[in-house]
Amino acid sequence: MRESIAVVPLAIPMVAGPGTMATVLVAAQQHSTMLNKVEISVVILGFAVLCGVLFSFAAPVAKKLGASGMGVITRVMGLILAAIAIGMLAEGLKVLLPGLAG
Numbered sequence: 458m459r460e461s462i463a464v465v466p467l468a469i470p471m472v473a474g475p476g477t478m479a480t481v482l483v484a485a486q487q488h489s490t491m492l493n494k495v496e497i498s499v500v501i502l503g504f505a506v507l508c509g510v511l512f513s514f515a516a517p518v519a520k521k522l523g524a525s526g527m528g529v530i531t532r533v534m535g536l537i538l539a540a541i542a543i544g545m546l547a548e549g550l551k552v553l554l555p556g557l558a559g
Contacts, residue, residue: 472508 484497519527551558 481497481501485494488494488497522530
């Protein structure tokens with residue numbers, strides 16, 4: 458049976474999403490000398506290598522955890538993601554509707 462690869466692209470925005478791109482653009486704008494841009498590029502390359510190394514350990518870790526362990530991790534990470542989303546929503550509503558802030 459062939460495994461679905463449909464979920465793989467979902468990880469890419471988490472690694473290099475809009476926040477990451479905005480941070481790099483702001484850093485490049487604020488530090489406009491060539492040496493600073495080379496430093497930013499080296500840092501980006503270093504993080505890309507680090508992400509690649511960490512991603513290479515994903516299969517052995519998933520194999521070690523098994524299906525039930527991965528299910529637990531998935532649910533816990535979903536809960537953390539939901540908590541972050543609710544926090545961001547609450548902060549946005551405080552700014553949008555200051556009367557609700559209490």
